[in-house]
Every structure is written in structure tokens, then in C-alpha cells.
Amino acid sequence: MEDYEAILLVKQEVFVFKIPPRTSNRGYRAADWNLSAPDWTGRMRLLAKGTECILKLEDKVSGELFAKCPVDTYPGIAIEAVSDSSRYFVVRIQDDSGRAAFIGVGFADRSDSFDLNVALQDHFKWVKQSQEIEKEGTTEEAAKPRLDLSFKAGETIKINMKIGKKDGDSVSKPKAKTLGGLPPPPGGMRLAPPGGAKFTDGADGGFKQQSEPQQQQEWGDFTSAGPSTNAASPKAPVSSNWVQF
Template sequence: MEDYEAVLLVKHEVFVFKIPPRSSNRGFRAADWNLASPDWTGRMRLVAKGAECVLKLEDKSSGELFAKCPVDQYPGIAIEAVSDSSRYFVLRIQDDSGRAAFIGIGFSDRSDSFDLNVALQDHFKWVKQSKEMEKERTTEEAKPRLDLSFKDGETIKINMKIGVNLPCFLRYGEGSSKPKPKAMGGLPPPPGGVRLQGPPTTSRLTHEGAEEVTKSGSESQQQDIWGDFASAGPTATSSAPPKPSANNWVQF
């Protein structure tokens, strides 16, 4: 896939100066230039295509290329800051035949030079990270890969801890039901408890017969319930209390 050209920075006003040769190893000084009379004024664009980065000086109106500066690294010899100002730089420009020359550029606002610094640093930081990622990918591809596929007849065993919140068919197997709780054994019925008899069961009941059986069962239950209390009342064979004798009265 062919890389596309990305515009990293645009500054609509940049000043270009002819500069004298470097006089010492201390670097270039903007004070040695004729800053009051720039030799050319135009637009600056910083573009990148993949890892390549080029600073272009273009005409403001027509966009015609005035000079270009290929940047292979930053900081480096392609773009070098001067020693006495943060707003001026020295560019190594090149033509298509490979001839090179050094010129000075500058900005009227200090923030413009700051933006150029940041754009160049971000680009080459990205280039460095891309190279490291490519190197790691190549190293990983060179390593032998583990064959984790199953061989013929090979099986695995999985131990699963079944939780209590799972459905019954998962805990006890499909088609099984939840085990019934064990009945309480060895305990006598509570004293004085009343045992109720249920209605008689039969294999075949008609609609009317079912009503008679249910009715008779209800009457039988009522008789059984009140049976214990009926014995406590007076009966027909019980003797009446003795009447007071007349001899017990005292006469005045």
C-alpha cells in the first residue's frame, strides 16, 4: 500500500535570508544576518510521506515551490537552530540533482517556531516507534509457533464445579429431579392431636358420585372433630342433681 502525503504543519509567513558561512564551531548566529531586509517571504509547509519528511517553502499566492529541505532526523544537520534566538533556523535545502545549500529562515512570532519544533519531534518519535514495532513483529514471526491443535484420538478432561444456582438438569443430569428431603423419623405425633380423615378414594367416580363422596367425607370429618367435645355435655341417662330437702329449712 502506497503511503499518502500528510501535512504536519503550515505557516503562512516565513522569512528567508542569505547567510554567511559558519565562522566558528559555536554555530550560526541570527545577529549576523540582515534581519531587517529578508531576501524572500512566503509560505512554509511541513509534509510527511511515511517516514520521509520534507519542509517546503512555497509562494503564498501561486503555491510554486521555492525550495525544499528533506529532513532525515531532528535535531540534525537538515534543520539547525541558531545560537542566539529561538525564532530562527538554518536549513539545508536541496534540488532534484542533489546540490545543497544553506539558508536562514525566521518567524515573526515565537509560537510559530515552537510549533515547528513540536511537529518535527512528534514525527520522528512516531518513526522511531514504528521501527521498534516492525522489529518486534519480525522477531515474533521468526520464532517457531507452538502447535496446540488436537492430535488424532486426543481428548481433554474438564473438571467443573457445579454451583447451587444452576438448573436441576445441569446439577443432577438431564431427566433427573431434585432429590426429595428425608422425612423426619423417630418423632411421635404431638399429644392430643386430632387426626383428620380424607375423603375415600375410588378408581371411577361420576360427577354426581364425586359430590356425594366429598359430602360424606366432610360430614365424617365434622363428626370426628366434635366427637371428643360431645362427651363433655349432659346426656339423657345422666341423673339430675338432688333437690334440697324440706327438712333443711330453718323456721323462724
């Protein structure tokens, strides 16, 4: 993922000075500059993109870039404090072709220079910690034994899959209740009465026997099971074709 640009510090007023070349190994001195007449005045922005840090000097109104200073470390040669004041620095600016020059930068308020010091120190402290964490992670990963998850010869794996009904599956219809353990006759089929008698549906929902010329008694008048009045010629018992419902 590409790193985004973060703003570490913004100061709305900063002074820029042309400085004479350093003639000895001793540090720069702000007293050697013409502090009463800055050569340029504008704003300063300190930006970070990943581990990179850059200080930009821009116009207050238009935001046009005046100069930029890539900072690779701090304290370092890119931004160096002067020896006689805490409000002024020597900054190494660079153009796109890589040419470099040194200018003096200062603030009217001492707290502004303090904020610049803190912002630079915090950024490079974070860079150092990130590098150490990355280095430790690489070392631990290299030292960690690799876990072998491959199947050995003869090894198998057992998977217990429980597949439930999906939405929309048809639900089984409840079974019809039966009487006496037997299912009802299909289509409401009725049994024929004994003796070939015919019946029709009555008004009260029951059965009514139809009159037949050869049948004088209604179905249901059965011969008594007791002894016959005619003892001389006993009749055979009448078989009742009654069906148990």
C-alpha cells in the same frame, strides 16, 4: 499500499535570509544576518509521506515551490536552531540533482517556531516507535514455533453435514384421510347393490332403485329372520348380501 502525503504544519509567513559561511565550529547566530531585510518571504509547509519528512517553502499566492528541505532526523543537520534566538533556524535545502545549500529561516512570532519544533519532534517520535514495533513483531514471529496442522499417518477427519431444503423445493402433499383405515375408492367408485339391482342418484343425494320387470320389491325389503308361516315347507334362510360401509 502506497503511503499518502500528510500535512504536519502550515505557516503562512516565513522569512528567508542568505547567510554567510560558518567560519568556526560554534553555532550559527541570527545576529550575523540582515534581519531587517529578508531575501524572500512566503509560506512554509511541513509534509510527511510514510517515514519521510520534507519542509517546503512556497509562494503565498501561486503555491510555486521556492525551495525544499528533506528532513531525515531532528535535531540534525537538515534543520538546526541558531545559538542566539529561538525564532530562527538554519535549513539545508536541496534541488532534484542533489545539490545542497544553507539558508536562514525565521518567523515573526515565537509561537510559530515552537510549532515547527513540536511538529518535527512528534513525527520522528512516531517514526522511532513504528520501527521498534516492527522490529519486535519480526523478532516474535521468528521466535514463535510453527504450528504443524498437517495430518499424521492414519489420522482422519469426520465432517457432519446437515443439508436443509433449499428454497423452491416442493412441499409434500398431505395424505388424504381414510375411513376405517382404508383409502377411498378411486374416482368415487360405488359398489353394486346385492342381487343385481340398479340404482340411480336421488334428489336428496341418496340412492334410488330402478324398477325392473322381474323385480317387484325394492331393494332393502328383506325376508324376516323369524319362523315361516308355512311350517310344512320351510324355506332356506335368505342370505343378505349387505355390505358394511
